[in-house]
Amino acid sequence: MESFLSEFVPWLLSVKLAHFLIVSAILFSLGIYGIVTRRNAILVLMGIELVLNAANINFIAFSRYGGVNLDGQAAAIFVIILAASEAAIALAIVLNIYHRFQTVNIDDVSNLKE
């Protein structure tokens, strides 16, 4: 325990690759939590955006720290593009669900069951 702390505290103070990755891990977990627990479909979408952002941080962090090339950033651009189209489609679906069921609570829309 002692040795762990003497190693961990200085590590905390100088930012390296793992710091970014851990921020992204937290963001990812929060996103998953949002997706899983929210009843409102739009909040679920926000959770998805968080997860995508977490993935993007990973991409860019590895692109910076794992040798200086921009492939990771290019991948991040495509993620953003996909996120944009996903948001548009998902919102369209949410609006359609709202017109049909007069609610956006996705546990009320469980026609998949049976």
Next chain:
Amino acid sequence: MSQELLINLSIVILLLPLFGFALLIFFGKKLPRQGDWLETMMISSALVLALIVLFQKLTLYHDATLMLNFTWVDFHNVPGIGPLKIVLGISVDNLAAIMMVVVTLISAIVHWFSIGYMHGDVRYSRYFAFLGFFSFSMLLIVLANNLLLLYVGWELVGISSYLLIGHWYEKKSASDAAIKAFIVNRIGDIGFFIGIMILFATFHTFGLEEIFDGIQGGRLPFGSEAWLTAAGVLIFCGAVGKSAQFPLHVWLPDAMEGPTPVSALIHAATMVAAGIYLVARTFPIMTADALTIIAYIGAITAFIAATIAIAQNDIKRVLAYSTVSQLGYMIMAFGVGAYTAGFFHLVTHAMFKAGLFLGSGSVIYAMHNALHHQQDHHTDAQDIRNMGGLRTKMPVTFWTFTIYALAISGVPLTSGFLSKDEILAGTLAFGGLTGHTVIPIIGFLVAGLTAFYMFRLVILTFMGDHKDAQRLEHIHESPKIMTVPLIVLAVLCFFIFYSFNPFGATSGWIARAVERPDSVVPASVAAAPTETFEEVLHDSHGTAMVLSLLLAGVGIFIAFATYYWKRINADRIAGSLSPIHNFLINKWYFDDVYNGIVVGGTLAWTRLMRWFDDTIIDGIVNGSGSITKVTSSVSGKFDSIVIDGLVNLTAYLSGFGGLILRKSQTGKVQTYIVFVVMSVMVFYFVFRLV
């Protein structure tokens, strides 16, 4: 003008019709006059630019080739090949510059003519859009300096011809003809594609210059001369399809279902010339064997088509077979090594054959209007037996048509005489050099046949008496927008535009601009070199001229004797030679044979399969059925007692399990996501610990 400017102008020429197409296809219906003026302007300005380019090219850079290349894809290092780059580009040499003028000229004239001919058509703007698209594709073929771009243009030409032939797709025969043209072309294209790939596999480039250099440097496809011959013949397959050579010539006559100006543009002057142009472009890689095959294919096509043309009665079909025959002539010219003559004939033929088609369009237009006026919907407006005596009513059409007929028959003072004479001299030289004497014999025979069937057409259409005097009253000359193009083309049929000497084109500007390129194939498999060929050619000029004049004269004389003076009774001859006559009327039974073999073969195969299904498969099924019946009655007893008990037990158990597991199937996506994340974590820890 600098070379860069010229090559940039060529790109502008290439893109103008495409630009018009893009505008028309989207906004055509909203433009005034449905935008016909737009596309016509585009192609007319392309013509002016092409003339400028040709003039500058011939005066300033007579022997240079203008090039513009760019790297399309760079694959860097490909395993097993090394550095691989695909370079595309365009080049303008004398051949391309002349061809560019021919394409834009014919295209522009056809555009002008179409304004009159297609007036009031349901898809008027789309028609002009496709004409523009076709011109673009054709110019792409002309300008490409590599096989890949050429192939792209090649396929675009195929698709635009499909669209134009099927312009009146409500007519079943038109849509069938479009599909037939497309499929038959595709057969040739497969050969072309394989040919390209053979060359690419060896030289790793599509550029024609690079391939020529490679072969000249002693590299052969897969290291063998036979493969080189094969590549040449396969590339020629593409030309066989597109230029309607035997045995793939069957699509061209059917393609006459399209509008007549389209026939003039595509099926007389440009698209079918693409095949000839391809042979001209790839001429240096052709070995002697490949050239002999090409010469024979050309000769056979010329002969078959000329004989069929004699017996046809539809004005456009006669012209279609005449086109096939003349294309065979050009192919034959390339095969025998008369490169310049072949290309020269391509240019002159483009002028008078486009004219012939447009003239026939004018006649059909007049006939159609007259029949419409009489409310006669049964008489065929294209059948020459219903025509006759149109001379007095349509003087412009008649005189221009006669000039074209004289040109195609090879009468002196016309352009056709010059080019035809060159080809015939070439065949004579080839016969003398190699001993293939069949080729010159067929060449001269076809010259006589051509003169005969062309004048049969002229006499039956324009001279004599009309079958129905009342109908003749309603026939009028076509409007100015249609007759002026005819006059322009007729003027271009005179020798003066091609050579100042009316009896020889060797000193004309085309002959000087387009010289036979040196072969790059190894000397052991090459055809006779240019110098040897030229020597023999020089001696055979006189003979060829006298013989061809004689045969053309005889052909025209027999036509007059038969159909004008009626000294020879055509029907009696047809009657006494009825097997041959039927053979010709049915176009050598090509369509029937193809129908029998391809369509019939497929049907026979399916019938065999059905029999196999009915007897063998069904037999096995039925047999096993009856066996099963016996066993099942035995096992039925066993089932109802032992198995059912077990099954019921299982059902009960699974029902119980289902009741429990059902709770997890909530229908809520979020629950499923929880399961997914959970299982990922489980996997993670399992692999971590292991």
Next chain:
Amino acid sequence: MELFDVVFYVFAFITVVSAFIVVFSRNIIYAAFSLLFTFFGVAGLYVLLNADFLAVTQILIYVGGILVLLLFGVMLTSNVINVDIKTGTIQTVPALVLVAIVAGSLSGLFYSTWKDVSAPETSVVTTTPALGKMLMTTYLLPFEIASVVLLVALIGATFIARRST
């Protein structure tokens, strides 16, 4: 502790805290607005990672596009005049446990594997020209496909959101 580290912690703090609000706030409007701060924080992290172009893109697309889209979604589907735009949650406790496990094991994994990787020296000042070149050369095909995807999404979204009559 240098300036870089301080700035990192500021942005990381903004990101994580606002993400917490997004996920835990019961008021949907609050959630949407703190998502804005999350995006800004992430953009700041991008800047620290030498990804200037992406940082700007992040703000333009996420804040300018996606967030506005989400807000529209909120407005169109919630009765805004009604005070009750709070929303419920489900299966909170199992989700919390699960997510804690996920976060813990991911962080542990990252820490144990990459804890000592520090940034290589780089002279890259601006990435935009290099990225532009990459998109037009190496990534040309994905780039074109992405444009088609965007078009399809555009058409598809319009089609789906249309009120069926």
